[in-house]
Amino acid sequence: MKSTLFPLKSGSLERQFDGTTLRPVAILGLLAFALFMAFMGTNRAYAQGESAVQELSGLVQQDGGAVYVLPDLKRGETLYFYLSGTSGNLDPLIVLADDSLPASELAETFDARVKEEITAGTDPLVAIPQVVDELFLAWDDDSGDGYDAALEFTAPADGDYLLAVAANPTQETFGDFRLLVGLDAPQVLTGKAEPTGDTIAVLDERDSQSGVSIQELTGTLTAEKRSTFYTLKDVEPGDTLYVFAEATSGDLAPVVVLRDFGGKPIRSGNFLGKESQASFEFTFDEAVQNFEVNIEACCENGPVTEGDFRLLLGLNEPDVLTGAVSPTGETVVKGAIPVKIGLKMQQITGVDQKAENFGVVATVLMEWQDPALAFSPDECQCNFKTYGDIAFVNFVAEQDIAWPEFTLFNQQGRRFTQNQVVVISPDGEAAYFERFSATLQAPDFDFRRFPFDTQQFFIRIDSLFPEEFFVYSDLEGFSEVGEQLGEEEWVVTSYETMINTETASTRQPTSRFSFGFTAERHVSFYVTRLFIPILVILIVSWITFFLKDYGKRVDVSAGNLLLFIAFNFTISNDLPRLGYLTFMDVVLISTFVVTGLVVIFNVILKRLEIAGKIELAQRIDRYTIWIYPLVYVAAIAIVTFFFT
Numbered sequence: 001m002k003s004t005l006f007p008l009k010s011g012s013l014e015r016q017f018d019g020t021t022l023r024p025v026a027i028l029g030l031l032a033f034a035l036f037m038a039f040m041g042t043n044r045a046y047a048q049g050e051s052a053v054q055e056l057s058g059l060v061q062q063d064g065g066a067v068y069v070l071p072d073l074k075r076g077e078t079l080y081f082y083l084s085g086t087s088g089n090l091d092p093l094i095v096l097a098d099d100s101l102p103a104s105e106l107a108e109t110f111d112a113r114v115k116e117e118i119t120a121g122t123d124p125l126v127a128i129p130q131v132v133d134e135l136f137l138a139w140d141d142d143s144g145d146g147y148d149a150a151l152e153f154t155a156p157a158d159g160d161y162l163l164a165v166a167a168n169p170t171q172e173t174f175g176d177f178r179l180l181v182g183l184d185a186p187q188v189l190t191g192k193a194e195p196t197g198d199t200i201a202v203l204d205e206r207d208s209q210s211g212v213s214i215q216e217l218t219g220t221l222t223a224e225k226r227s228t229f230y231t232l233k234d235v236e237p238g239d240t241l242y243v244f245a246e247a248t249s250g251d252l253a254p255v256v257v258l259r260d261f262g263g264k265p266i267r268s269g270n271f272l273g274k275e276s277q278a279s280f281e282f283t284f285d286e287a288v289q290n291f292e293v294n295i296e297a298c299c300e301n302g303p304v305t306e307g308d309f310r311l312l313l314g315l316n317e318p319d320v321l322t323g324a325v326s327p328t329g330e331t332v333v334k335g336a337i338p339v340k341i342g343l344k345m346q347q348i349t350g351v352d353q354k355a356e357n358f359g360v361v362a363t364v365l366m367e368w369q370d371p372a373l374a375f376s377p378d379e380c381q382c383n384f385k386t387y388g389d390i391a392f393v394n395f396v397a398e399q400d401i402a403w404p405e406f407t408l409f410n411q412q413g414r415r416f417t418q419n420q421v422v423v424i425s426p427d428g429e430a431a432y433f434e435r436f437s438a439t440l441q442a443p444d445f446d447f448r449r450f451p452f453d454t455q456q457f458f459i460r461i462d463s464l465f466p467e468e469f470f471v472y473s474d475l476e477g478f479s480e481v482g483e484q485l486g487e488e489e490w491v492v493t494s495y496e497t498m499i500n501t502e503t504a505s506t507r508q509p510t511s512r513f514s515f516g517f518t519a520e521r522h523v524s525f526y527v528t529r530l531f532i533p534i535l536v537i538l539i540v541s542w543i544t545f546f547l548k549d550y551g552k553r554v555d556v557s558a559g560n561l562l563l564f565i566a567f568n569f570t571i572s573n574d575l576p577r578l579g580y581l582t583f584m585d586v587v588l589i590s591t592f593v594v595t596g597l598v599v600i601f602n603v604i605l606k607r608l609e610i611a612g613k614i615e616l617a618q619r620i621d622r623y624t625i626w627i628y629p630l631v632y633v634a635a636i637a638i639v640t641f642f643f644t
Helices: 103-119 124-135 186-190 318-322 389-399 524-546 550-572 583-610 614-643
Strands: 052-060 066-073 078-085 092-098 138-140 149-154 159-167 175-183 213-221 227-231 240-247 254-259 265-269 277-283 292-297 307-315 337-352 357-369 385-388 406-408 411-424 429-441 454-463 470-474 490-502 510-521
Touching: 052 066, 052 159, 078 092, 078 186, 092 149, 103 124, 138 149, 149 186, 159 175, 175 186, 213 227, 213 292, 240 254, 240 292, 240 318, 254 277, 265 277, 277 318, 292 307, 307 318, 337 429, 337 454, 337 490, 337 510, 357 454, 385 389, 389 411, 406 411, 429 454, 454 490, 470 490, 470 510, 524 550, 524 583, 524 614, 550 583, 583 614
Parallel strands: 337 470
Antiparallel strands: 052 175, 066 159, 078 149, 078 175, 092 138, 092 159, 213 307, 227 292, 240 277, 240 307, 254 265, 254 292, 337 357, 357 429, 385 411, 406 454, 411 429, 454 510, 490 510
């Protein structure tokens, strides 16, 4: 029976077609990943005339699936199939073909025919089902519950047939599957049939290299980072892990260790650290999860060896131990998940110079993709799932899924979250949104040029997981500074984002995202409230030099001295107790010293007057009338030059 069900999702064509070029993930792409073996005399494992049910499972990636041989079918025998996804966002597809053509030739024919139809102007949504019906005996997509596939097939002739399980080629889906195959067992179409222990379909393994994967990794070990680790993907019983590591620079003596989920060492290579290479192999007796391969710098040529390394990890491929193989198949380790991160600073709630901190209201957005978060849309008949803060934390805790949790490294006190939401797409893409307010330390303040200073402010976000789990990258086009920050004293002149590696928040190197901005003061306040009054005071002090009453001049200059002391206390209340002088400090100290000298000078002139030496006093005073302003101008010029 041929099904006419072949739904295509809108918005997916731009990922599948480029002009008239068809991506190889089309229907026969699910067969092209493996060359079918000729079935070598497999005997029927079920009794003739009796119903039999077999349950199979496996993994379907975006560019490949599983191929089975249905050996020695008899004409008129009816087979029933039920295919469902059990993890990820898998939208499973089932296809049946005879073995008249090799898989590679059949795939090429399919590709050519689809391209031919598209070139002739046929809509791809129409062309693909037409070619599938033309080349295959039967297929189905969604005849079961939700996205499950259900198919009934009657063998038209005696012989072997091919059964392929793949993901729907109209969108990118992946995940584990459960396949029920029944002979004369229509109950299979319900998806609830119980396996009878019979063998109906046999996995094709010979040319597909099923279970064979080789991955190459590189890195650097230093005195600061003496080890790193890689978490293996789930391993099946009977799989053999082959590990080869070699130093590619420096005096590195690598030690490789296989550890279980509890950190217990299972197998090691070069454990004494005497060689520049290390290797081992280990066969798993049972299915395991979260095993790690550690590579560590050892000690043959000193306390710590350093250098670059090359690490080969292989499943079921002994040639890995030679170090002379190339990567193939799926990845062996889970690998670090890249996390795009950005920040919008929307308000500055205050800058406390004395406490050296500032308050902000900001929005942080993180985007990442984790297959563990994937789900099938038919579960909820939705294209995305939304979680609040507590709901998401509970969800990942129940599923034992790590997510890129973070901390504000320079945060003081609590971070007050105003809004928090996580949106997850069927393919495991996640977006974390949080709007928060926090008080942040600003240890980079430098007040030497106060009040004409320019200050650096930073919001530093540290991942709580080592770089082996999550690695930050910049979320381009998101980070920005708001147009109305609500801060009157400071003007933000520029901002930038930075990504680097730190060990400050944890003992392991972690990714750090820094949002930095530069701000300058509105100097009009200081000009109108400080510098202009000081200038007026100095001018008044200078005018008194034209008085001949030296006693009055002493009174005025002494009053000015008190005013400058008051100004000094006013400025000191705005700044912390610094270990250095600011520009304003030097200006006030200079005026303070000069005014003090003026008081002393006027007292001396008064004493000369009392002693009857009025002519000497007047002669000296004649020059100081002009020396006084010149001393101030010269002092301010020197101070300005020194600080700028």
